[in-house]
Amino acid sequence: MKKTLQFYQDIFIKRFESINFIKSPEELYQPIDYALKAGGKRLRPVLTLMICDFYGNNMEDAINPAIAIETFHNFTLVHDDIMDDAPIRRGRPTVYSKYGTNIGILSGDTMFTKAYEFVTLTREDKLPAVLKVFTKTAMEVCEGQQLDMNFEKMTEVSMAEYMHMILLKTAVLMGACMKIGAILGNATQEECDAIYQFGEHTGMVFQLQDDLLDTFGDEQTFGKRIGGDIIDSKKTYLYVNTMSKLSDAERMEFQKLYNNKTIAETEKINKVKEVFINSNVISDCKSEMHKHHELAMAALNKSNLNAEQKAVLQEFAESMLVRGF
Amino acid sequence: MKKTLQFYQDIFIKRFESINFIKSPEELYQPIDYALKAGGKRLRPVLTLMICDFYGNNMEDAINPAIAIETFHNFTLVHDDIMDDAPIRRGRPTVYSKYGTNIGILSGDTMFTKAYEFVTLTREDKLPAVLKVFTKTAMEVCEGQQLDMNFEKMTEVSMAEYMHMILLKTAVLMGACMKIGAILGNATQEECDAIYQFGEHTGMVFQLQDDLLDTFGDEQTFGKRIGGDIIDSKKTYLYVNTMSKLSDAERMEFQKLYNNKTIAETEKINKVKEVFINSNVISDCKSEMHKHHELAMAALNKSNLNAEQKAVLQEFAESMLVRGF
Numbered sequence: 001m002k003k004t005l006q007f008y009q010d011i012f013i014k015r016f017e018s019i020n021f022i023k024s025p026e027e028l029y030q031p032i033d034y035a036l037k038a039g040g041k042r043l044r045p046v047l048t049l050m051i052c053d054f055y056g057n058n059m060e061d062a063i064n065p066a067i068a069i070e071t072f073h074n075f076t077l078v079h080d081d082i083m084d085d086a087p088i089r090r091g092r093p094t095v096y097s098k099y100g101t102n103i104g105i106l107s108g109d110t111m112f113t114k115a116y117e118f119v120t121l122t123r124e125d126k127l128p129a130v131l132k133v134f135t136k137t138a139m140e141v142c143e144g145q146q147l148d149m150n151f152e153k154m155t156e157v158s159m160a161e162y163m164h165m166i167l168l169k170t171a172v173l174m175g176a177c178m179k180i181g182a183i184l185g186n187a188t189q190e191e192c193d194a195i196y197q198f199g200e201h202t203g204m205v206f207q208l209q210d211d212l213l214d215t216f217g218d219e220q221t222f223g224k225r226i227g228g229d230i231i232d233s234k235k236t237y238l239y240v241n242t243m244s245k246l247s248d249a250e251r252m253e254f255q256k257l258y259n260n261k262t263i264a265e266t267e268k269i270n271k272v273k274e275v276f277i278n279s280n281v282i283s284d285c286k287s288e289m290h291k292h293h294e295l296a297m298a299a300l301n302k303s304n305l306n307a308e309q310k311a312v313l314q315e316f317a318e319s320m321l322v323r324g325f
Numbered sequence: 326m327k328k329t330l331q332f333y334q335d336i337f338i339k340r341f342e343s344i345n346f347i348k349s350p351e352e353l354y355q356p357i358d359y360a361l362k363a364g365g366k367r368l369r370p371v372l373t374l375m376i377c378d379f380y381g382n383n384m385e386d387a388i389n390p391a392i393a394i395e396t397f398h399n400f401t402l403v404h405d406d407i408m409d410d411a412p413i414r415r416g417r418p419t420v421y422s423k424y425g426t427n428i429g430i431l432s433g434d435t436m437f438t439k440a441y442e443f444v445t446l447t448r449e450d451k452l453p454a455v456l457k458v459f460t461k462t463a464m465e466v467c468e469g470q471q472l473d474m475n476f477e478k479m480t481e482v483s484m485a486e487y488m489h490m491i492l493l494k495t496a497v498l499m500g501a502c503m504k505i506g507a508i509l510g511n512a513t514q515e516e517c518d519a520i521y522q523f524g525e526h527t528g529m530v531f532q533l534q535d536d537l538l539d540t541f542g543d544e545q546t547f548g549k550r551i552g553g554d555i556i557d558s559k560k561t562y563l564y565v566n567t568m569s570k571l572s573d574a575e576r577m578e579f580q581k582l583y584n585n586k587t588i589a590e591t592e593k594i595n596k597v598k599e600v601f602i603n604s605n606v607i608s609d610c611k612s613e614m615h616k617h618h619e620l621a622m623a624a625l626n627k628s629n630l631n632a633e634q635k636a637v638l639q640e641f642a643e644s645m646l647v648r649g650f
Contacts (some may be wrong), residue, residue, distance in 0.1 A: 027471055079430055083427040083430060110467040117464065128452055131445050142435040145431055146353040146435075147350055
C-alpha cells in the first residue's frame with residue numbers, strides 16, 4: 001500500500017486529539033487546550049512522522065517529537081496574535097482575546113515548555129540531535145517574528161530582507177520538522193541536510209502562496225477574509241515586489257494608498273489589487289515560487305529515498321504550489 | 326582553601342558578564358542583554374556550580390547549565406513584569422516599560438529559547454537528566470505564576486494555597502538549580518533528591534523572608550521601596566496569616582483597608598503594618614521559616630557531603646533566614 005500524506009495525517013490527528021492537556025490550574029491549561037484543539041492540517045508534525053517512517057520504518061519514535069513541533073508552532077501563534085493584535089484565528093477568537101493578554105502570555109510560555117516536555121520524551125540516543133535542531137529553529141522563528149515587527153516601522157523593505165524574514169519566520173520550521181523526522185529515522189547527515197533543504201524551500205513556497213491567497217484567494221476556500229494584509233498595510237511579497245517596480249512618483253502615491261487607514265476597506269482592497277495586477281506581481285510571485293520548488297526538488301533528488309517515497313514528497317511539494325487554502 | 330559561596334559567585338559572574346548576547350536583529354537582542362546584565366546575586370547558578378564542584382570536582386561541566394538557569398530565571402522576570410504591570414526592577418525600568426510590551430514578550434520568548442540553547446550544551450551523558458529537571462521546573466514555575474495571578478481575583482486564599490503557590494513560583498527553582506549541580510557532579514539519585522529537598526526548603530525560607538522584607542525591611546538595605554505588596558494589595562504570607570486570625574468583623578474591615586486604592590499610601594502602609602504587628606505575624610512567619618530551615622538541614626544531613634561542604638551550605642541556609650536584602 002502506498003503511504004500518502006493523508007495516511008500519516010490520520011494517525012497524527014487521532015493521537016494528538018486524544019491527548020488531555022487540561023490539568024490544574026485550569027485557568028492556565030484550559031486556554032492551552034483551546035489553542036491546541038483548534039484543528040488545522042497539522043502539516044508539520046505529519047511531515048515529521050512521514051519522513052521518519054520513510055527512512056527508518058519506525059514512526060512511533062517520531063510521535064512525541066512531532067507533538068512537540070505542533071505544540072511549539074501553536075505557541076508561536078498564541079504569542080504572535082498578541083503582538084499582531086489579531087482577534088480571530090481559524091474562525092474563533094484568539095487565545096488572548098478570549099482569555100486576556102496575561103493568560104495569553106503565560107499559557108503561551110507554558111505551551112513552549114510543554115513542547116520541550118515532549119522533546120524530552122525523544123529516545124535518548126537521538127535526543128541531543130533533535131534538541132539541537134529544535135532549539136536552533138525556535139531561535140530563528142523568534143528572530144523572524146522580530147524582523148516582521150521591524151518591517152512595520154520601516155518605510156522601505158528590500159526583497160532580500162523580505163525573503164530572509166519569511167525564511168526565518170516560516171520556512172526553517174518546515175525544514176526542521178522534516179529534518180527531525182530524518183534524524184529519528186536514522187538517516188545519514190547528508191540525507192538529513194538534503195531533506196532539510198527540501199523542507200525549507202517548500203516552506204518558502206508555502207509562505208509565498210499564503211501571501212498570494214491573502215489577496216487573490218477565494219474567501220470560501222481560503223477560510224479567512226481576503227485582503228487582510230492590505231487592510232493591515234502588511235509588507236508582503238506583493239507589496240515589496242510592486243514597490244520595487246514603480247517610478248518614484250508612483251511609489252509615493254502607492255505608499256499613501258497602502259497606508260491609508262481612513263479609506264473604505266473594499267475600495268482600498270480593490271485599488272491596491274489593481275496596482276498589484278498592473279505590476280505583474282502574481283506572475284513574479286509564481287516564478288519565485290517555482291524557483292524554490294525547483295530547489296526543493298533538486299534537494300529531494302539528492303536524497304536516497306525510493307521512487308515511491310519521492311513521488312509522495314513531490315506530490316506534497318506540488319500541492320503547496322497550487323493550494324487554495 | 327575553604328571554597329565559600331563567594332568563591333563560586335566570583336567565577337560565575339565573571340563568566341556570565343563576559344558573554345555577548347547582542348547579535349542581529351538588535352531590536353530583539355538589545356533588550357535581552359539589558360535584562361541579563363542587570364546585576365544581582367546570581368544565587369541560583371552559583372549554587373549549581375558549587376554543588377557540582379562539591380560532588381564531582383568538575384565545576385566546568387556546570388557552567389552552561391548554570392547559565393541556562395540564570396537566563397531562564399530572568400526570562401520569567403521579564404514576562405512576570407508585563408503581567409504584573411511592574412515598571413521598575415533593580416532600580417531600572419523593566420524590559421517592557423523600556424522597550425514596549427511586544428518586545429517584552431518576544432525577547433522573553435527568545436531568552437527562554439536561549440536558556441534551552443545553554444541546556445543543549447550540557448555534556449551528553451547528563452543531558453537527558455538535566456533537561457528533564459529543567460523542563461519540569463519551568464512548567465511548575467509557570468503554574469506558580471498562574472496561581473499567583475488567580476489570587477488577585479480571589480477574596481480568600483488559604484495558607485495551604487499560599488504555601489503551594491510560593492513552592493511552585495519560587496522554591497522549586499532553588500531545588501532544581503542545586504539538583505542539576507548534583508546530577509552534573511555525578512551524585513547518586515538519593516543525593517540528588519536530598520539536595521533538591523535542601524534547595525526547595527531553603528527557597529521557601531527565601532520567599533517568606535522576601536514577604537517580610539517587603540513590609541518590614543530597611544529601604545536602604547533591601548534596595549526597593551518598602552510597602553509595595555501592601556500598596557498593590559498582594560496576598561502575601563503576612564496578609565493570609567493575618568486574615569486567618571481576625572474575627573469576622575475585623576476581617577471585613579481589614580479587607581476593606583487592604584484593598585483601598587484611594588487612601589494615602591503612607592497611611593495605608595502604616596495602618597496595615599499595625600494590624601500585622603498586632604496579629605503577631607512576624608513571629609509566625611519567622612517560625613514558619615524556621616520550620617523550613619529545619620527541614621532543609623535534615624535533608625542536608627542525609628547527604629554524604631563532607632563536614633566542610635555541609636558547613637558552607639548551612640551557612641548559606643542560615644543567611645537566608647536573616648538576610649536584609
